[in-house]
Amino acid sequence: MPNWLKDAVFYEIYPQTFCDSNGDGIGDIPGIISKLxxxxxxxxxxxxxxxxxxxxxxxxGYDVRDxxxxxxxxxxIDDVREMLKKAHSLGIRIIFDxxxxxxxxxxxWFLKSKxxxxxxxxxxxxxxxxxxxxxxQYRLLCGITDRDGNYLVNFFSSQPALNYGFxxxxxWLDVGCDGFRVDMADSLVKNEDGEKPETCxxxxxxxxxxxxxxxxAALVSEWCNPKVSIGAGFHCDFYxxxxxxxxxxxxxxxxxxxxxxxxVFSKNGKGDITAFLDEYLSDLNxxxxxxxxxxxxxxxxxxxMTKLFDKTEAKLAYSFIFMMPxxxxxxxGDEIGMKFMEGLTSKEGGFSxxxxxxxxxxxxxxxxxxxxxxADKLYLxxxxxxxxxxxxxxxxxxxxxxxxxxxxxxIRHANPDLQSxxxxxxxxxxxxxxxxxxxxxxxxxxxxxxxxxxxxxxxFDCDTVYExxxxxQKGSYMVMSAQTLSLLKIK
Ligand code: NOJ
Numbered sequence: 433m434p435n436w437l438k439d440a441v442f443y444e445i446y447p448q449t450f451c452d453s454n455g456d457g458i459g460d461i462p463g464i465i466s467k468l469x470x471x472x473x474x475x476x477x478x479x480x481x482x483x484x485x486x487x488x489x490x491x492x493g494y495d496v497r498d499x500x501x502x503x504x505x506x507x508x509i510d511d512v513r514e515m516l517k518k519a520h521s522l523g524i525r526i527i528f529d530x531x532x533x534x535x536x537x538x539x540x541w542f543l544k545s546k547x548x549x550x551x552x553x554x555x556x557x558x559x560x561x562x563x564x565x566x567x568x569q570y571r572l573l574c575g576i577t578d579r580d581g582n583y584l585v586n587f588f589s590s591q592p593a594l595n596y597g598f599x600x601x602x603x604w605l606d607v608g609c610d611g612f613r614v615d616m617a618d619s620l621v622k623n624e625d626g627e628k629p630e631t632c633x634x635x636x637x638x639x640x641x642x643x644x645x646x647x648x649a650a651l652v653s654e655w656c657n658p659k660v661s662i663g664a665g666f667h668c669d670f671y672x673x674x675x676x677x678x679x680x681x682x683x684x685x686x687x688x689x690x691x692x693x694x695x696v697f698s699k700n701g702k703g704d705i706t707a708f709l710d711e712y713l714s715d716l717n718x719x720x721x722x723x724x725x726x727x728x729x730x731x732x733x734x735x736x737m738t739k740l741f742d743k744t745e746a747k748l749a750y751s752f753i754f755m756m757p758x759x760x761x762x763x764x765g766d767e768i769g770m771k772f773m774e775g776l777t778s779k780e781g782g783f784s785x786x787x788x789x790x791x792x793x794x795x796x797x798x799x800x801x802x803x804x805x806x807a808d809k810l811y812l813x814x815x816x817x818x819x820x821x822x823x824x825x826x827x828x829x830x831x832x833x834x835x836x837x838x839x840x841x842x843i844r845h846a847n848p849d850l851q852s853x854x855x856x857x858x859x860x861x862x863x864x865x866x867x868x869x870x871x872x873x874x875x876x877x878x879x880x881x882x883x884x885x886x887x888x889x890x891x892f893d894c895d896t897v898y899e900x901x902x903x904x905q906k907g908s909y910m911v912m913s914a915q916t917l918s919l920l921k922i923k
Pocket of ligand 1: 491494495587615616655732733867
């Protein structure tokens with residue numbers, strides 16, 4: 433286990449829309465380099481960078497044409513080296529995105545695989561023996577290649593499923609990256625793999641290689657099943673926004689019939705913390721001392737929380753995330769409360785995800801400092817509405833989400849009890865009731881996201897270390913005013 437994960441706080445960067453250094457309307461690696469100090473000031477000591485490899489961009493780069501080539505629009509491999517060098521000198525690690533389950537249909541391997549004559553690549557993707565043979569349980573494409581057969585797709589039609597992985601990991605680890613976020617890590621073995629024993633076998637082998645050759649490199653899975661993924665050798669597994677799961681219960685749940693928000697962190701107070709805990713505690717206990725559950729504020733596939741939450745709700749939700757065990761991830765722009773931009777035309781296979789991928793809002797210059805290109809040449813439009821927050825404005829506002837998060841992250845770094853490994857013990861959690869109180873080592877965290885005062889039987893002798901809102905002790909009860917998060921230290 434890389435030791436640095438114990439106190440890692442990640443920042444996710446979507447290269448298309450983070451910072452454009454050359455005025456062509458799309459973000460690039462030199463742009464990222466120019467913002468590394470900003471990432472450090474935020475308190476993040478690690479970055480997850482979305483794919484920057486050569487690609488036809490039918491799925492924003494998750495359709496890799498050449499795994500070892502940097503897409504021209506982002507820069508060169510020397511820029512990547514420079515980025516790693518500067519990040520490392522600032523104490524920031526960078527993990528890259530590894531897409532092992534599929535390639536682009538423009539990848540040289542696939543171009544050869546789809547040829548009719550048998551060749552070295554015929555079996556590198558998954559084909560049926562004839563165009564007329566198409567088992568209905570699979571997503572297959574046919575009639576568009578000279579090769580006779582259907583081929584399996586792993587995601588979009590432009591992403592044929594790879595039959596087995598090829599090790600491009602050493603290549604990037606040798607360039608100097610600090611590990612990988614693995615795309616659809618559960619999708620290696622394509623035929624029936626039930627609880628994924630065969631997929632896990634492959635990852636265990638890869639983990640063994642990493643332990644031997646790159647012991648300081650991290651493996652983070654997009655799997656959202658920590659019992660299985662951490663057992664398979666991943667150091668961290670994302671807690672993703674999935675139907676009916678604990679993450680959704682906390683931050684994005686809606687009543688299916690009425691459309692009303694029922695997320696625990698919504699101020700309307702209709703959530704149920706115990707429904708989250710049922711899942712979370714079981715996963716946490718099963719993975720204790722083996723790996724981490726990674727909370728995310730959002731990612732490039734998920735609506736930003738501000739789609740549902742106002743500023744205070746978002747502050748409470750994010751502060752909670754950075755006070756939980758495991759390795760947390762902050763999605764670029766969440767720290768200033770960027771919006772989910774509604775009504776955008778899909779870009780590069782973004783579809784409903786496009787509104788989460790708009791340009792970072794840096795300052796009050798043109799395009800909020802993202803790019804000097806004319807507005808109509810930008811990769812996606814910048815939010816220019818009157819209430820669009822920028823980093824510059826947020827830094828100057830003591831009440832901003834940004835300043836709140838900086839403080840919370842700083843407190844986390846200063847206290848091992850609040851970091852990845854620290855203990856987590858539920859103190860007060862009652863079905864459909866608030867507040868929620870838990871203990872981490874010497875700290876108590878009490879949270880009342882609702883717009884009502886809430887109280888709970890709780891009487892420890894504590895000092896307040898940090899607080900959004902306010903609370904008071906009344907006899908054996910802790911009374912919390914509306915929308916409060918209290919971080920207390922037991923005396
Ligand atoms: C998950 C990635 O996060 C998403 O953006 C992508 O479209 C799919 N995997 C397919 O690679």
